Amino acid sequence: MQHKHEAMAVGASPRTERIRSNAEDQCHADEGPQALELEHVEQTPFYTPVYSRKYVWTCVLSASIGGILFGYDTGVISSALVLFHSDLGHPLDNAEKQLLTSLTGGGAFVGALLAAFVTDAVGRKMVIGIGCIWFTVGSVVAASAYSVLLMGIARFIIGVGIGFETMITPIYIAELSPSSLRGRMITIYSMAVTGGQALAYAGGTIFSHVDLGWRYLFALGALPALAQVALFPVYPETPRHLIYRGRIEDSVVVLQQLYPRSPPSDIQRLGQIIREDVNHSVSFDQGARRLMWSCKQLWLVPSNLRSLISACGLMAVQQLCGFNSLMYYSATLFAAVGLTNPTAASLIVSGTNFFFTIVALFFVDWGRRRMLVWTLWGLPLALAMAAVAFSHIPLNSALELQGEAPSWAKALALASLSIFVSFYAIALGNIPWTANELLALEVRALGTSLLTMVCWGCNIIVSATFLSLVGRLTAAGAFGLYAGLCFAGWLLVIFTYPETAGLGLESIREIFKDGFGIRFANQRQRTRRHGSHSRM
Numbered sequence: 358m359q360h361k362h363e364a365m366a367v368g369a370s371p372r373t374e375r376i377r378s379n380a381e382d383q384c385h386a387d388e389g390p391q392a393l394e395l396e397h398v399e400q401t402p403f404y405t406p407v408y409s410r411k412y413v414w415t416c417v418l419s420a421s422i423g424g425i426l427f428g429y430d431t432g433v434i435s436s437a438l439v440l441f442h443s444d445l446g447h448p449l450d451n452a453e454k455q456l457l458t459s460l461t462g463g464g465a466f467v468g469a470l471l472a473a474f475v476t477d478a479v480g481r482k483m484v485i486g487i488g489c490i491w492f493t494v495g496s497v498v499a500a501s502a503y504s505v506l507l508m509g510i511a512r513f514i515i516g517v518g519i520g521f522e523t524m525i526t527p528i529y530i531a532e533l534s535p536s537s538l539r540g541r542m543i544t545i546y547s548m549a550v551t552g553g554q555a556l557a558y559a560g561g562t563i564f565s566h567v568d569l570g571w572r573y574l575f576a577l578g579a580l581p582a583l584a585q586v587a588l589f590p591v592y593p594e595t596p597r598h599l600i601y602r603g604r605i606e607d608s609v610v611v612l613q614q615l616y617p618r619s620p621p622s623d624i625q626r627l628g629q630i631i632r633e634d635v636n637h638s639v640s641f642d643q644g645a646r647r648l649m650w651s652c653k654q655l656w657l658v659p660s661n662l663r664s665l666i667s668a669c670g671l672m673a674v675q676q677l678c679g680f681n682s683l684m685y686y687s688a689t690l691f692a693a694v695g696l697t698n699p700t701a702a703s704l705i706v707s708g709t710n711f712f713f714t715i716v717a718l719f720f721v722d723w724g725r726r727r728m729l730v731w732t733l734w735g736l737p738l739a740l741a742m743a744a745v746a747f748s749h750i751p752l753n754s755a756l757e758l759q760g761e762a763p764s765w766a767k768a769l770a771l772a773s774l775s776i777f778v779s780f781y782a783i784a785l786g787n788i789p790w791t792a793n794e795l796l797a798l799e800v801r802a803l804g805t806s807l808l809t810m811v812c813w814g815c816n817i818i819v820s821a822t823f824l825s826l827v828g829r830l831t832a833a834g835a836f837g838l839y840a841g842l843c844f845a846g847w848l849l850v851i852f853t854y855p856e857t858a859g860l861g862l863e864s865i866r867e868i869f870k871d872g873f874g875i876r877f878a879n880q881r882q883r884t885r886r887h888g889s890h891s892r893m
């Protein structure tokens with residue numbers, strides 16, 4: 358009832374009022390027992406030998422190649438900038454360097470928006486393919502570029518590919534995975550991202566000794582895209598999308614492949630539950646899958662809006678915590694604190710990030726909210742330590758050391774930044790990519806597109822302002838500011854991010870019906886655990 362008043366207060370038309378209240382009624386329908394049943398069916402393979410899950414792992418690993426592309430192409434620019442010399446017509450000035458770095462973020466922002474227009478129409482798998490085309494074309498143009506303009510165009514094209522890929526791969530994986538493994542499988546994708554970044558830094562070290570090495574670096578970026586296209590026949594369209602398009606028989610075949618050990622009755626029931634959820638979304642669709650309609654669903658249905666705030670809020674925290682400033686400027690920062698091999702120093706950041714993403718793999722299905730709440734406090738603490746350290750290290754706005762710095766401050770700077778990366782990678786670095794699971798099917802494509810745009814919008818803000826922040830506030834002030842933002846992010850998570858680990862995608866919409874559902878979700882987790890104990 359309260360929601361009706363909310364909508365009236367903003368002057369909703371009778372039609373939008375109808376849309377909203379339909380959705381509310383559906384959300385309040387009794388989904389509890391059915392949702393638990395779905396989770397039970399999806400968990401069946403969990404108790405069966407690993408080889409029976411081979412197919413789902415093959416699909417997830419094939420899709421995760423997109424993560425390698427994302428990581429490699431965002432990481433490669435920092436090495437390439439050092440290797441360009443005058444190969445693009447003249448030595449690059451700072452503005453050109455910043456432009457070539459941020460154009461990828463701009464392209465990704467546009468790509469995520471474009472992907473929203475096509476995802477429901479052409480399917481999840483096809484969008485992965487479209488992303489690969491952008492990556493391949495962008496890599497070829499970048500490898501053969503001879504001017505800043507051409508390189509700029511190439512970086513933008515690669516960015517569009519990243520936008521497509523970051524929008525679709527997490528949805529694709531979430532829709533294919535059994536709920537008990539969903540977090541872990543999306544974390545495989547995050548591992549691919551951080552692994553791709555580490556590969557880019559390693560490649561940068563190797564090709565720094567090769568004439569025109571940057572051309573090889575960019576050309577190599579096309580290989581994962583081509584590999585993903587080659588694997589196209591191996592991975593299927595998601596059952597949820599197939600059902601959405603009315604291809605029921607195809608969806609049953611895919612479900613059978615995904616759950617080979619489940620009895621046919623379980624497969625049938627799973628298909629039926631997904632179908633009911635899809636019918637529920639399509640019935641709102643009124644026959645026209647128009648973006649405007651999805652927008653209204655997202656903004657005017659309070660439960661959808663709340664899930665969007667939760668998901669996008671967490672993604673904003675991931676980017677605004679300042680991690681990517683460290684990623685892009687780590688070499689320069691570490692050089693300032695006395696390390697002699699800057700590329701190897703960058704490998705410390707990307708390697709630590711990769712390592713702790715692997716650690717995250719073991720905890721993410723234990724609890725997303727739990728992991729976030731237990732680790733996020735470490736970020737402001739580590740950044741506050743970094744702020745203390747850098748207040749004794751005199752740097753100018755180009756991050757060059759101006760004078761002497763005490764060795765304890767240098768050691769503290771190194772230690773605090775390493776602690777920061779570890780705490781970041783174990784939860785905040787990957788959980789926001791699982792957040793599309795918060796969105797109901799009828800708004801998942803558009804909502805995930807917005808989620809991805811928040812990621813890239815905030816990414817551009819952080820990467821384009823770090824040096825100016827250091828200029829205005831000093832490095833200590835910049836780290837202090839990030840510490841404040843991280844602390845605010847921790848509070849945001851505590852109040853708005855419910856626990857979703859182990860819940861079926863079709864049951865998550867229920868959580869947001871009366872608020873951010875923190876208590877409700879905890880209660881669901883208890884019931885679920887109790888249910889699975891009593892089944893065992």
Ligand SMILES: O[C@H]1[C@H](O)[C@@H](O)[C@H](O)[C@@H](O)[C@H]1O
Nearest residue numbers: 547550551681684710786787
């Ligand atoms: O999840 C990824 C990962 O943490 C990367 O290391 C970071 O560069 C990206 O911005 C983030 O979205």
